[in-house]
Amino acid sequence: MINGSSSGGGHLAIQIAEACGAEVTSVSSTNNLSLCKKLVADHTIDYRNEDFTKSDKKFDVIFDVVLTKSYKETRRLLNPKGIYIGRPPH
8 A cells, every 4th residue: 555656756656566566555636546547556545535544454565655644543454464664653
């Protein structure tokens, strides 16, 4: 899962993850959902309409490019051996 997937770093992250065979969930604004789909994101979440931290889905990697959520808010979304890349835990 990539939070901020429509940012410059997010574009790159989608493409790298896809090239590695990952199933990619992108989090971006309504205006950028189609761009993320064009970049081959498998799933998209519009942060204006849905709080991704409330999801029941589990992820192997959470990459918070825009640092809008803390580790504490997102850690329950990680698989047991999942990796969080973003703000350091508080």
